[in-house]
Amino acid sequence: MSEFATIAVHGGTSNSDAHGALRPPIYDSVAFEHPDARSMQLTFEGRKPAHAYSRITNPTVSDFEQRISTLCGGGFVLAVSSGMAAISNTILALAGADTNIVTSRNLFGNTLSLFQKTLAPWGLETRCVDMTDLGAVATAIDGKTRAVFLETMTNPQLEVADCTAIAGICRDKNVPLIMDNTVMTPYLFDCKEAGVAIEVLSSTKYISGGATTLGGLIIDHGTFDWSNAPRLVERAEKFGRMALLSSLRQEVYRNLGACMAPNTAYLHTLGLETLKMRIEKSCGNAAEIAHFLNDHPRVRDVHYPGLESSQFHVLSNRQFKGRYGGILTFELDSQETCFALIDGLQLIRRATNINDNKSLIIHPASTIFAEYSAGEKEEMAIRPTTIRLSVGIEECDDIIADLADGLDALPSMRTGTSSAARQQQYA
Numbered sequence: 327m328s329e330f331a332t333i334a335v336h337g338g339t340s341n342s343d344a345h346g347a348l349r350p351p352i353y354d355s356v357a358f359e360h361p362d363a364r365s366m367q368l369t370f371e372g373r374k375p376a377h378a379y380s381r382i383t384n385p386t387v388s389d390f391e392q393r394i395s396t397l398c399g400g401g402f403v404l405a406v407s408s409g410m411a412a413i414s415n416t417i418l419a420l421a422g423a424d425t426n427i428v429t430s431r432n433l434f435g436n437t438l439s440l441f442q443k444t445l446a447p448w449g450l451e452t453r454c455v456d457m458t459d460l461g462a463v464a465t466a467i468d469g470k471t472r473a474v475f476l477e478t479m480t481n482p483q484l485e486v487a488d489c490t491a492i493a494g495i496c497r498d499k500n501v502p503l504i505m506d507n508t509v510m511t512p513y514l515f516d517c518k519e520a521g522v523a524i525e526v527l528s529s530t531k532y533i534s535g536g537a538t539t540l541g542g543l544i545i546d547h548g549t550f551d552w553s554n555a556p557r558l559v560e561r562a563e564k565f566g567r568m569a570l571l572s573s574l575r576q577e578v579y580r581n582l583g584a585c586m587a588p589n590t591a592y593l594h595t596l597g598l599e600t601l602k603m604r605i606e607k608s609c610g611n612a613a614e615i616a617h618f619l620n621d622h623p624r625v626r627d628v629h630y631p632g633l634e635s636s637q638f639h640v641l642s643n644r645q646f647k648g649r650y651g652g653i654l655t656f657e658l659d660s661q662e663t664c665f666a667l668i669d670g671l672q673l674i675r676r677a678t679n680i681n682d683n684k685s686l687i688i689h690p691a692s693t694i695f696a697e698y699s700a701g702e703k704e705e706m707a708i709r710p711t712t713i714r715l716s717v718g719i720e721e722c723d724d725i726i727a728d729l730a731d732g733l734d735a736l737p738s739m740r741t742g743t744s745s746a747a748r749q750q751q752y753a
């Protein structure tokens with residue numbers, strides 16, 4: 327069993343259900359009974375593999391974790407309540423006051439907000455660099471850097487950095503690389519092969535299989551020696567390669583309480599089984615739509631690494647097996663026009679979220695990035711003229727027809743509007 331789709335369906339399952347159920351049941355129980363006091367002690371000490379309390383482990387969640395581990399080459403996996411929980415738990419296990427993380431300004435808005443607003447008052451410095459500039463990444467790392475954090479393809483800027491090269495820099499500097507692989511998933515980007523230490527995912531997106539429930543994953547690929555991570559030195563002596571997972575399971579994750587619900591694990595396991603087919607369809611649709619938009623006279627620009635004109639095309643082609651993800655962004659002449667298009671659509675849904683089965687559209691500057699000032703948005707490459715489209719698995723012709731009708735119905739373009747006048751309009 328070596329193919330992704332086969333492992334996604336069969337891999338990691340215990341096949342040991344008492345009734346022979348092909349689909350593992352949902353163990354929706356908070357606590358689990360032990361045969362005697364000694365077993366209870368051993369379970370709490372982590373010396374007996376049994377479940378005690380569902381905030382720490384649960385059989386349905388463990389089954390999901392085992393499947394992800396098998397799919398990702400045997401990594402140590404922890405399922406959590408959301409993508410943000412995956413990111414926050416990981417950072418809190420590695421960094422602390424008077425340390426720093428090196429990352430990019432081009433990140434999912436809530437992640438940047440976590441780093442710059444939530445964690446800054448606790449003494450964590452966030453160093454933003456241009457991740458496409460390898461020299462800048464290397465220079466930003468110093469003795470107080472606890473991790474480098476990167477998205478495989480940034481949401482929503484769709485910037486792509488050379489992940490393998492950055493993993494190499496991190497290896498040389500003895501700093502773990504955390505990769506948010508939400509947008510590409512383990513199907514399109516193999517973090518272990520690239521030398522990434524920790525992969526984090528929002529399983530809410532592609533994996534959930536239709537945006538049923540929020541979930542997240544932390545995968546330690548076993549490539550980093552945790553005795554080089556100041557917060558994990560003692561654990562590394564005791565648990566070796568499992569030091570990070572033990573710190574999370576027995577401390578950070580247990581204490582923060584952002585556990586995955588058993589029902590979520592059930593749904594995400596179901597979603598995992600069809601992941602490959604859905605990604606293929608969504609990426610195929612996105613590529614076709616990018617070309618359609620690129621040729622449309624009302625569209626000023628299209629950002630999609632699948633377009634040969636994209637500065638990230640060659641690198642993406644190499645890194646992501648010839649697929650370019652299911653998200654694209656495009657530019658219209660003003661925020662007003664963006665709103666008019668969004669309002670005129672009949673099939674594509676006006677909603678945040680990405681990688682749903684349904685195509686979803688949003689104006690990032692006025693929604694996901696609303697908490698940032700105009701200047702901050704500019705620094706993050708979030709423009710008032712940009713629309714993000716997350717392409718679903720519908721018939722591509724129907725999505726294109728909806729966009730074509732919406733674009734054709736737009737009021738005619740104002741002419742002679744200077745960029746300065748446009749700036750004022752958005753202020």
Ligand SMILES: Cc1ncc(COP(=O)(O)O)c(C=O)c1O
Nearest residue numbers: 408409410434481508528530541
């Ligand atoms: C790249 C990326 N990482 C993390 C998250 C957060 O995931 P969640 O909503 O499951 O917390 C998102 C959400 O959109 C995302 O796009």
